[in-house]
Amino acid sequence: MNRLAIVIGTLGLAAGVATAQNTTPQNPPPTDTPPTSSSTPPTSTDRSMNQSGQASSTGTPTDFDxxxxxxxxxxxxxxxxxxxxxxxxxxxxDKNSDGQVxxxxxxxCASRR
Incomplete structure (x- = not known):
């Protein structure tokens, strides 16, 4: 009788573990993908900034400093x-062609932009 209880308990435990492995979490973990924006795409007159904050398109010249x-x-x-x-x-x-502006x-040069 003791053996039967152990076998039934082991089978019950095994079934519970198998069921737990097959269930899908109700709230999946968040992804690293940022949400998409529904804003309009930038136009050619928009100024984008690079990592150092410099203007990378036409428009107002970047400050020399x-x-x-x-x-x-x-x-x-x-x-x-x-x-x-x-x-x-x-x-x-580079008017004097010394490799430096x-x-x-x-x-x-910037005044002619």
Missing amino acids: SLDRMHQGYVKRADVSGDTWLTKNFSTC SRSEYSA
């Missing part, structure tokens, strides 16, 4: 990779 983060008085091509307009026009703005070169 924002580009010259090392405060050297000039920027190199690598310094302006977040500014689409200046990256595209770097050679034009000084504050005065940038001011003159």
Whole structure:
């Protein structure tokens, strides 16, 4: 009789474990996917910002001090990779072709934007 109780208890426990493994949680855990926005897509006149906060499209020129983060008085091509307009026009703005755009070169060039 003792053996029968052990066998029945073991079978009952096994059935309970099997059932617990097959149930779906009522509230699944949240995903890392951010919710989608129903807003309208940006237009060509919108300004997007890169990681350093620089404007990356046309419009108001980026402040030179924002580009010259090392405060050297000039920027190199690598310094302006977040500014689409200046990256595209770097050679034009670099009037003396020294590989750097000084504050005065940038001011003159940016005024023609």
